[in-house]
Amino acid sequence: MRLMVKAPAKINLSLDVLGKRMDGYHEVEMVMTTIDLADRIELANLCEDRIEVVSQSRFVPDDQRNLAFQAANLLKKRFGVTDGVRISIDKVIPVAAGLAGGSSDAAATLRGLNKLWGLGLSIDELARLGSEIGSDVSFCVYGGTGLAQGRGEKVTTLPAPPNCWVILAKPEIGVSTSEIYKNVDMDKVTHPNTGAMIKALYQQSYEDVCLHLGNALEKVTLNMYPEVALIKEQMEKFGADAVLMSGSGPTVFGLVQHDSRLQRVYNGLRGFCNQVYAVRMLG
Missing domain, CATH: 3.30.230.10 (Ribosomal Protein S5; domain 2)
Known part of the structure; x- marks a missing residue:
């Protein structure tokens, strides 16, 4: 079978x-x-x-x-x-x-x-x-x-997020999750507002989902791997509505609602990164 x-x-x-x-x-x-x-x-x-x-x-x-x-x-x-x-x-x-x-x-x-x-x-x-x-x-x-x-x-x-495109860009490096957690300094962690994100999902507010994206590990990874910081900067520059690193990295994702902006962000990133994807959320 x-x-x-x-x-x-x-x-x-x-x-x-x-x-x-x-x-x-x-x-x-x-x-x-x-x-x-x-x-x-x-x-x-x-x-x-x-x-x-x-x-x-x-x-x-x-x-x-x-x-x-x-x-x-x-x-x-x-x-x-x-x-x-x-x-x-x-x-x-x-x-x-x-x-x-x-x-x-x-x-x-x-x-x-x-x-x-x-x-x-x-x-x-x-x-x-x-x-x-x-x-x-x-x-x-x-x-x-x-x-x-x-x-x-x-x-x-939780409720699925509002419908939008997700653009992913991964640099040519791998990141060890355990290594990132070992370098977390709890006195310097920037805590995202989890409650506000959950509320945004229940209210189906795309703007609030974008506003409350947050990752306490992001600063650690960006400091250790400058190429991740560069991809995030470029994704913001090309016009994604909101940008965040996923997990311990190194993949960075941007949220985009409109097809015209999707193409601009996607095509722009292809000049900086080989692994770029444009997908929908399944949530």
Whole structure:
């Protein structure tokens, strides 16, 4: 049997860091939404009791480091599954980009294998399993738009953002999330207004969504990687309505409502960056 599952990327409309936890993670408060940039996961049963990961991208590990591998392994061990699986990843989301590509692959694998192996788990049960793999996996299991709290595993569903274009630009670097968090100085953190962002979503106010975009990690990454700061400056210069770095970076996104401005921003960025995408929100 074979099953295809879509694994969409996410962006952070708001990302706040509240402090360091006893378990070594940081307490966060994030408003996230999925976008129409997605990996495609094909799951195929194997007769042998093993997990095989295949991808055309040389940046995707094919062993225990891969979060989709970890998702399959967790289900096999937790529920005594003896079937094997081949996980084929058609990689579209940039790697190490702040877009939760690996986490979304893991979430898609959890959802897909739940069907393929007939486990009968609820979406909430899958999200709880996802929290054992990575901080963004729970949100990616649900998809849509949500508030993620704790270390990211507590997810509350929110209304989808107002319809608009999202322009993404990723420089030719990868960023380690753990490295960025290690350099967070809680005395210097600029906290976004999470409550105002949530209110903007409920009121479907595009202007207020733009006004309250915020990322407590952005200043850290911009100081460490000047090329990210340059892309943000250029995106603002070309006329995006609002610009923010997603996650720990290095991807920067801009929101645009009008098609004419979309083309100006997109074409302008192509001169500074090879990886530029114009997509819609799925949230």
